Amino acid sequence: MRIGEKIKKFRLARELSQKQLAIMSGMSEPAVRNYELGNRTPSFKQLEKLAFALKLSPYALAESCLENRHGVMQVLFSMEDDFGLHPVEVDGQVMLCIDRQNKKTAPTSPEDDLWDWCRVLSELQTGAITQEEYDEWRYAFPRGKVEREKRGRNSLKKNNS
Secondary structure, three states, X not given: OOHHHHHHHHXXXXXXXXXXXXXXXXXXXXXXXXXXXXXXXXXXXHHHHHHHHHOOOHXXXXXXXXXXXXXXXXXXXXXXXXXXXXXXXXXXXXXXXXXXXXXXXXXXXXXXXXXXXXXXXXXXXXXOOOHHHHHHHHHOOOHHHHHHHHHHHHHHHXXXX
């Protein structure tokens, strides 16, 4: 989700107009509108003002940043909203799970992709594929997934002939 979409999402969740958010953040209404429309990108200082007015961390509004733990957490929170991802404690370790029962997120869940990742990683660990083949699959994803599935279907056809 882009910055402008996030600003609008949280503004609407707080039942604020663009004018109200502009006043609360010390900005002009056209500035807020242009940020939401994606016509302009707010500086981090402007993001901080918007976040403060919306009672958020600026990381919740910023583009996904995986360079620090706060940015990683915001990505995980976004995945919680979008896919039902949530942490669980298992044998003293924190694991991430996808809620299969969540009807809102079920059709868009990345669960199948995670199972594919698990399978391909296992193939690497058992020596069935090389590191190079594994990296090729990861960096070409999802294209690599589609090509791999085609190869699998083609080899099944050959075996059945």
